[in-house]
Amino acid sequence: MKEIIEHGKTLHEAKRRIAELEAENAALREKARCSWTEMDPENFPGSYETQCGHAWVFIDGDAAFNGAKFCPYCSGEIEVAPTPNT
Numbered sequence: 890m891k892e893i894i895e896h897g898k899t900l901h902e903a904k905r906r907i908a909e910l911e912a913e914n915a916a917l918r919e920k921a922r923c924s925w926t927e928m929d930p931e932n933f934p935g936s937y938e939t940q941c942g943h944a945w946v947f948i949d950g951d952a953a954f955n956g957a958k959f960c961p962y963c964s965g966e967i968e969v970a971p972t973p974n975t
């Protein structure tokens with residue numbers, strides 16, 4: 890009986906630890922992304938404001954066209970945000 894209770898405690902501990910690690914992993918994944926917003930797609934296509942507080946301009950085309958995958962400032966994975974309606 891005592892052994893069963895011990896196993897139950899161990900299982901409970903393991904499940905708790907897994908939940909902790911999953912939360913940590915989700916937080917790290919979130920941190921590893923950098924959201925880019927196109928500043929003025931009408932007049933200056935390819936110019937972005939980055940989530941980490943910088944600006945980036947492509948001379949020709951947008952981020953997808955240039956095959957840009959990671960932010961040069963924070964190394965987060967670029968996620969182009971939908972352009973806010975002006």
Ligand SMILES: [Zn+2]
Pocket residue numbers: 923939940941942960961962963964965
């Ligand atoms: Zn960034």
